[in-house]
Amino acid sequence: MSAPALDAHTPFSIDSERLDSVRADVRTFLRAEIDAGTFVPACDSWMSGFDPEFSARLGSRGWLGVTIPEQYGGHGGSQLERVVIAEEVLAHGAPVAAHWIADRQMAPSLLNFGTEDQRQKYLPGIARGETFFAIGMSEPEAGSDLAAVRTRAVVDGDSWRLNGTKLWTTGAHLAHAMVVLARTDGEIGDRQKGLSQFVVDLPHPSVEIRPIHSIDGEAHFNEVVFHDAHLPQSALLGERGQGWTQVMSELAFERSGPERYLSTMPLLRAWVEELRRDGSSEEQQRTVGLLTARASTLRQMSQQVARELSAGGHPDVLAAMVKDLGSTFEGELVEQVRRASGVEPRFGGGRFAELLAQGVLHTPAFTLRGGTNEILRSIIGRGMGLR
């Protein structure tokens, strides 16, 4: 049997013949791209690998907007088909950050809550890999406690006026639009009530986007300030006052996908390649075995969420479990590979040392982004009727 970490989990295949063939096509394409040097596999490439041309190439092959109906430029496929494609691009460390948020969560959100005009405006570009989105939820005083958002939108004649500050907004400086959670009614103390969502086209003359540098010196996320930004009435997404419910429905998509346990898989794959070439100790084999077993289990859980989403379910608790266990695994993988390989993480120290360095520097973000593990565990506790 071939090594699962290298061959993308074949032992636990959920795939039908059709999905097997999609997987094979995507894998062939990715290997050709690597061989042609169009990308170098990287850790956390769904967060930091911004390459619009690569996104457009995926789009032109029909591998984006898979679940978007054909009438909006998509392919009318299943959530599982999308997962198969996502598994492959992540395991190969492909640069997919440009389209990731739009394809993963804005397309379902626009389909669920958007007006016909909004769907026509954004969905075809998402499916082509040409329209990119950012998510404006977190604020300086509202991260884990998201219901404390202070950004406010007020009606002004036939438009909205938006004021406030969003924080940690991934990719806002490169996005064509940003979905913003804002208070439209009531006071901050009203919490979940009175929140609404807006689609803000970017760049916008009254929206200031300031880069925030992370520990690796790169600036993937931003502080975004709305200075009395005028938005057309048509910028409202869904129903006024239903923002909280809408955001919660997006979170299952955000928290459960394969990016929550595969961010550092390119490192494990590179290490296994080295071990195959140079030989391995028993301890190293045990480490590979343990990491592969954990990844395979997480994969089963993540796919279960995809199945439930496909069936119209709301698997919030299972999604929280996937993200808690998966994001912890991503960081532990880096540490265990570092120890068992004996290689020092270092940029300029060869391909493997560089992947290790990427993994080490990105690890602090894994259990924070998309909701911290403490918050996820409290969701699981609530799901068990404990509060």
Ligand SMILES: Cc1cc2nc3c(=O)[nH]c(=O)nc-3n(C[C@H](O)[C@H](O)[C@H](O)COP(=O)(O)OP(=O)(O)OC[C@H]3O[C@@H](n4cnc5c(N)ncnc54)[C@H](O)[C@@H]3O)c2cc1C
């Ligand atoms: C790489 C990265 C990308 C991100 N991208 C985006 C984005 O695109 N859009 C966006 O809106 N946000 C984004 N975020 C923000 C992310 O969602 C928040 O960082 C996260 O929700 C935590 O909020 P906070 O940073 O305000 O921390 P806080 O909420 O202040 O939490 C600080 C610590 O206190 C703990 N804590 C807080 N409340 C509780 C509690 N009730 N019980 C127990 N422990 C608690 C937390 O678990 C955490 O350890 C991103 C974050 C990162 C790291």
